[in-house]
Amino acid sequence: MFEYKDVVARLQVAYDGSAEDRDQREKAPWKLTERADFLSIVRTEGKVSLLEIGAGTGQDGLFFQKGGLETIVTDLSPEMVARCRAKGLVAYSADFLNLGFPLSSFDAVYAMNCLLHVPNVNLSDVLAAIRNVLVPGGLFFLGVYGGDPFEGEAPNDWHDPPRFFSFRTDDQMHGYVREYFDVLDFHVVEPEGVHFQSFTLRKPVLTKWNRPESA
Numbered sequence: 001m002f003e004y005k006d007v008v009a010r011l012q013v014a015y016d017g018s019a020e021d022r023d024q025r026e027k028a029p030w031k032l033t034e035r036a037d038f039l040s041i042v043r044t045e046g047k048v049s050l051l052e053i054g055a056g057t058g059q060d061g062l063f064f065q066k067g068g069l070e071t072i073v074t075d076l077s078p079e080m081v082a083r084c085r086a087k088g089l090v091a092y093s094a095d096f097l098n099l100g101f102p103l104s105s106f107d108a109v110y111a112m113n114c115l116l117h118v119p120n121v122n123l124s125d126v127l128a129a130i131r132n133v134l135v136p137g138g139l140f141f142l143g144v145y146g147g148d149p150f151e152g153e154a155p156n157d158w159h160d161p162p163r164f165f166s167f168r169t170d171d172q173m174h175g176y177v178r179e180y181f182d183v184l185d186f187h188v189v190e191p192e193g194v195h196f197q198s199f200t201l202r203k204p205v206l207t208k209w210n211r212p213e214s215a
Helices: 004-023 029-044 059-066 078-086 120-133 170-177
Strands: 049-052 070-075 090-093 106-112 134-145 150-153 164-167 182-189 196-202
Touching: 004 078, 004 164, 029 059, 029 106, 029 134, 029 182, 029 196, 049 059, 059 070, 059 106, 070 078, 078 090, 106 120, 120 134, 120 170, 134 164, 170 182, 170 196
Parallel strands: 049 070, 049 106, 070 090, 106 134
Antiparallel strands: 134 196, 150 164, 182 196
């Protein structure tokens, strides 16, 4: 059985080594659409603060900051964090189980293609950690590659060392997220044959986690 604590060190090394290459890449148009759509929803609802986890080199975080949001980003890789800070972002090194923020710190959370590095056995705990840093009613964008279930190091991965991935079916993903969030939107994007699962989620205003004892 794979566990998150056993894969984070190798992921950190892999992403430290790929930071320069990733910082020079242009994002695919469909990814730009996904983040723009989420910013539109966040601004329409009058929300002001956003946390991006798994921020990479900070391209998306900078987009949200320029879009008027008070933005903080985190990444497992110190090299990625350094590149985020060089772009003028407030950035910290953190893993998904230890985000390091108080309860209800953010109006929105953005996670693009990072939770696919979390083993199935730990995904519920990670989703709970994300829910905890969101205000009640807060928005959460969760986007991951998936479709055919798979857990393990990706064959022919160009990173060194090869990265761990956990791919899940649409039904599996719905099962995980509905335990912690309301689903506002789900759709699949299939660029070049890749199955990308896009969720826009909301932390319920009144839940079994924040309901008063008298309720």
